[in-house]
Amino acid sequence: xxxxxxxxxxxxxxxxxxxxxxxxxxxxxxxxxxxxxxxxxxxxxxxxxxxxxxxxxxxxxxxxxxxxxxxxxxxxxxxxxxxxxxxxxxxxxxxxxxxxxxxxxxxxxxxxxxxxxxxxxxxxxxxxxxxxxxxxxxxxxxxxxxxxxxxxxxxxxxxxxxxxxxxxxxxxxxxxxxxxxxxxxxxxxxxxxxxxxxxxxxxxxxxxxxxxxxxxxxxxxxxxxxxxxxxxxxxxxxxxxxxxxxxxxxxxxxxxxxxxxxxxxxxxxxxxxxxxxxxxxxxxxxxxxxxxxxxxxxxxxxxxxxxxxxxxxxxxxxxx
Numbered sequence: 001x002x003x004x005x006x007x008x009x010x011x012x013x014x015x016x017x018x019x020x021x022x023x024x025x026x027x028x029x030x031x032x033x034x035x036x037x038x039x040x041x042x043x044x045x046x047x048x049x050x051x052x053x054x055x056x057x058x059x060x061x062x063x064x065x066x067x068x069x070x071x072x073x074x075x076x077x078x079x080x081x082x083x084x085x086x087x088x089x090x091x092x093x094x095x096x097x098x099x100x101x102x103x104x105x106x107x108x109x110x111x112x113x114x115x116x117x118x119x120x121x122x123x124x125x126x127x128x129x130x131x132x133x134x135x136x137x138x139x140x141x142x143x144x145x146x147x148x149x150x151x152x153x154x155x156x157x158x159x160x161x162x163x164x165x166x167x168x169x170x171x172x173x174x175x176x177x178x179x180x181x182x183x184x185x186x187x188x189x190x191x192x193x194x195x196x197x198x199x200x201x202x203x204x205x206x207x208x209x210x211x212x213x214x215x216x217x218x219x220x221x222x223x224x225x226x227x228x229x230x231x232x233x234x235x236x237x238x239x240x241x242x243x244x245x246x247x248x249x250x251x252x253x254x255x256x257x258x259x260x261x262x263x264x265x266x267x268x269x270x271x272x273x274x275x276x277x278x279x280x281x282x283x284x285x286x287x288x289x290x291x292x293x294x295x296x297x298x299x300x301x302x303x304x305x306x307x308x309x310x311x312x313x314x315x316x317x318x319x320x
Contacts, residue, residue, distance in 0.1 A: 009046065010043050010046045010047060010050060011187070011190060011191050011194050012184055012186075012187035012190065012191065013186065013187060013190065014179070014183075014184040014185075014186045014187045016179040016183055016184055016306060016309070017178070017179060017184060017187060019306070019308070019309075020047065020176055020177065020178055020179070020306065020308075021047075021050070023174075023176055023308075024047055024050050024051050024054070024176055025050070025054050027051065027174045027176070028050070028051045028052075028054035028055040029054075029055065029056075031055075031145050032173050032174045033126060033145070033146050033147075033148070033170065033171055033173045033174065034048075034051060034147045034148070034173070034174045034175075034176060035111075035148050035149070035150075035154075035171045035172050035173070035174070035175045035176070036048055036147065036148070036149040036150075036175075036176050036177075036178065037149070037150065037151075037175055037176065037177040037178070037297070037307065038149075038151060038177055038178030038179070038180070039151055039178075039180050039224075039226055039301075040151045040225065040226065040228070041181075041225045041226030041227055041228030041229055042178040042179070042180060042181070042226045042227060043178055043226075043227055044109070044149040044151075044178060045064070045107065045109060045149065047176060047178060048105075048107045048147045048149060049062070049107075051105075051147060052104070052105040052107075052145075052147070055105070055145070057103065057104050057105050057145055060101075060102075060103040060104025060105065061100060061101050061102070061103065061104035061105070062101075062104055062105055062107070063097050063100050063101035063104065063105070063106050063107070064097075064106075064107045064108075064109060065078065065079065065097045065106070065107070065108055065109070066109045066110055067108055067109065067110045067111055067112075067113045067114045068109075068110035068113040069110075072115045075114065075115055075118045076115075076117060076118045076121065076134060077094075077096065077133075077134050078096060078097060079096045079097055079098055079118060079121070079122070080096040080098055080099075080121060080125075080131050080132060080133050080134065081093075081094050081095040081096030081098070081099055081131075081133040081134070082094055082096075082133050082134035082135055083133055083134065083135035083136050084135075087134070087135075090134075090135065093133075095133075096131070096133065098125060098131050098142055098144055099131060099133075099140075099142055101142075101144045102142050102143055102144060103143055103144075104144065104145070105144070105145045105146075105147060106144050106145070106146055106147070107147045107148075107149070108122075108146065108147070108148040108149070109148075109149050110149070110150060110151075110152075111148040111149065111150050111171065112150040112152035112154055112157050112162075112163060114163075116162075116164065119163065119164045119167050120164070122146075122167065123164065123166060123167045123170055125142070125144075125146075126146060126167075126170050126171075127170070129141050129142060129143065129144075130142075146171075148171050153295065153297050153298065154168050154171075154172070155168070155295065155297075156295070175307070175308075177297075177300075177306045177307045177308060178306075179305075179306050180223070180226055180301070180304075181223040181226045181227055181229075181230065182222050182223050182304070183304040183305070185219055188215075188218060188219060188230070189215055191227060191230055191231075192210065192215070192218065192230065192234055193210070195230065195231050195234040195235070196208065196210070196234055196237075196238060199231075199234060199235045199238045199239075200238050200242060203238060203239060203242070205238065205239070205242035205243065206242050206243040207238065207242065207243075208237060208238060208241050208242055208243060208244050208245065208246050209244075209245045209246070210245075210246055211245055211246060211247040211248070213247050213248040214246050214247055214248050214250070214251070216248070217248035217251065218230075220261060221259050221260060221261070222260040222261065223260075224260055233251070233252070233255060236252055236255075237250075237251070237252075240252075278317075281313065281317065282317040282319065284303065285299070285303070285310070285313060285314060285317060285319055286319060288300075288302040288303050289319070296310055296311065296314075
């Protein structure tokens with residue numbers, strides 16, 4: 001049973017991940033709206049589940065909606081429901097995800113993909129708790145906590161006119177940003193072994209063992225698909241090489257051919273006269289902000305930091 005639950009846990013001991021987990025547990029005690037940020041595959045839904053399970057709503061419904069998975073003309077009815085006769089094929093009153101989550105939590109994944117019409121109704125719901133099904137003449141009050149997630153830069157979407165600025169600020173009450181796997185080196189061996197044990201149990205096979213050169217090869221990869229990419233790779237190894245010792249040369253050939261080397265492996269030499277580490281950090285932050293044209297999320301990614309860590313260090317160096 002324990003092996004089944006690991007699918008729904010955030011695994012890792014790195015300071016970057018643990019800082020986010022601590023913040024998530026703190027905000028879980030409230031009903032504040034949370035916006036979870038991070039690259040694809042970093043575990044945004046797992047963090048949302050952690051917030052729900054740690055909250056007073058833990059015994060209430062947990063309802064999810066992937067905003068990118070439905071056609072634009074279905075999103076609104078899927079979110080807020082519809083009454084019989086509201087459109088062709090509406091043969092009975094049907095609650096939406098908001099009504100289904102009453103007393104619990106609604107997780108909106110890929111919230112950046114919501115069409116503007118649905119954004120307006122979501123904003124009203126966040127402001128007043130009011131929900132109006134398609135075809136209904138009245139509104140109803142629903143008690144739901146909203147957790148939203150995206151890998152997109154919402155500030156850019158606002159500037160492009162595809163995301164409402166007022167909704168952005170309403171969602172951006174408590175932002176939590178998950179770090180990419182490439183800045184969590186200490187977590188990678190732990191994750192690989194955990195996935196190996198869990199997946200071997202699921203498939204009913206003996207888990208393989210990892211040779212030291214395999215771990216070095218994994219640590220040299222940039223992991224653009226993050227934890228999801230690692231899990232998929234380990235599953236292939238478990239299925240194809242269960243009970244064996246896996247070395248770097250045993251990794252699937254198509255993965256090796258597509259593997260992305262880290263971009264930050266260059267060695268930097270300390271000048272003979274030494275230098276101020278604080279001054280260097282300040283210069284690097286300014287350069288990253290300039291390269292990212294002031295976009296703090298992008299600048300944080302350039303430095304291998306979370307956005308919150310970048311903001312802390314900007315304050316430390318009095319960088320506006």
